[in-house]
Amino acid sequence: MPSENCVNITTGITNFKTEAVKNFNSVDLSQSITNKRGHVLNTGGSVWALEFVPKKACLDHDHTQYLAVGGYNSVTEHHTFAESPHCRNAIQIWQCTSDTNASLKPQLDMCILHDFGVVVDFKWCPSSVYDEADKLGIMTVLFGDGQVRVFVVPHPNLVRKQNNIPLEETVYILAKSPRLLLKLPRAYNMCIAWGGYDRLACGTKLGGIIVWDILKSLKSQVPIVSVNICNASLLAIKCLAWISLLNRDILISSDSDGNINLHDMNDPFIVSKIFRVRCTYICIAGTGHGSRFCFGDTDGISRINLTFQHKKSVTLTAHNCLIWSIATSPFHGIAATAASDGTLMVKPYSSEKIKFNPKHKLNVLEYTLYKLIFDNDTQTFRYVDGLLPKTKLPEQLYHNILTDPIVSIHKVAWNNNNNASGWVASGGKAGLCRLEFTGSQMSSHSGVIKKVKITEEHAVLSIEEQEIKNQEEQLAIVKELRSSEVWHEAIPYSYMTPSAIRHSLTATTLRGTHKILRRPLKFLKDNPSECIVIVYLGDHLCGNNGIHNGLLATLLDEQLAYVSLPNLPNFTGFTANLDINYFETVGPNQWIVIRGILDKVEGRKAFANAWIENLEGVRMTEARSLYISPKTQ
Known part of the structure; x- marks a missing residue:
């Protein structure tokens, strides 16, 4: 196991928080x-291997996921290829x-x-054999000695049951020998890639590609070679990727001379060169469908090919240094690239706006999820979030190849x-692994509005809440919005974490009988620039005369945020200015309608208007705001 390695980590955009982990x-x-929904894990050793355990589609109701992490046993060690395997890890x-x-933390x-x-x-076998009562899956591991070993990994719950280990304790198992050892004489493997459920391709130091039939090998307990391409390249194979899991005939490889080659398993000994990039390392990832693949190089540029015939490509992301890894999400058509300067970028590759452009303009925005920096004076790692999307390629700074490798x-x-x-x-050199949710359901402060199933906040309603619900269903504006094809009902506060909800003024503190008893109704348009909130205010929210103006200001501020934040960089901002005019007193025990609309966006600034009206449409209070997205490094 890795030696003790306590790390200081700072997170936040405007509200910074430093913890010793x-x-x-x-x-x-x-x-x-x-x-944000996510966690930063301290694994204790430099991360070189990272992959989620594939699960069967029939288990979509189960939210439990497993992430495998591997690499070195510390963050200070260095290793050479094909060294002695006698090293504990x-x-x-x-x-x-x-x-x-959910507020559950990841656990080892x-x-x-x-x-x-x-x-x-x-790599896990992509065809899941996951069984909670039996095994996690089939894992193929490439070790530093250049050999590939195949393991059938048991499920932790099975090991706990067999050894009476408590659920909260970590399970330790010793792998004395693999199920299969994949090796040929003088074939030092440098990369691996699964093709479907039965093929595993291995790229070797001498430029060969070996495709193993794992299914037959496991059945016979003897490694069986399906294809052995001895002369796939004149130099070492650095990376392999199948075009898709469904197409197990097309394999893409890159070598240490910058060549990207295509190998057709129907005629494997004819090698077709697709690209030549002037660098010694190119990472590759299949898109999961079609004939396209993504690749990144040492200049920090990731691209996607258009066709094999025309040998053209389009720029996706632009780092300023070596891209170590590229991964694609076939569900969303998004590529993620990880680089040696500590940045992680994402970019859609299936957008209709992506066209071949000889100047490689970024005609679709790329987003930097974060940048990891290290303060040598305080020995603290900081995750920089909220970075602005890029719309043009950065100026190439070739000295960036000398960036601190710890990030x-x-x-x-x-x-x-x-x-x-x-x-x-x-994850990377520092031994930190960041697990992050990037989907549109993460927050209502998102550029995409998605229909969701509206459920009751409480399983059993009180008599008072049931009465308010009955009134709610009879409101003309509610009937109109729910029947509209333009407006979509959303769940208020769904973008907040459980901890944030517990400490929220309107989501928790002011909720209850005679206050905001029933959860407000919230409606958004497809383009999140307009919002309508309908809420019933009780008689314990009053000031000197009617509902307290401070509460009305809070409700207006939240409404302005609903239409401003989805249109700001990284969906993040703060209230810089709020002007409110009160026209009429808002009485207690009545329904109010809060409307918000975005006025304009100027860079990091968003201007919006909101107002409160009664059910007759009489405007009682109005506000105008300026939201500003914070500057980032």
């Missing part, structure tokens, strides 16, 4: 960034949840101990399970 503990991002299996409303559920050396990479992000992986496809994990 010990090995196998985590930081909750939502505690410092309200609309561990593969960590973390349990987490895909439920964005199981450790696979071994003495096969450092972990270069591993380098080596690996990025999407969760390819259907019910958790919005989650992405990334």
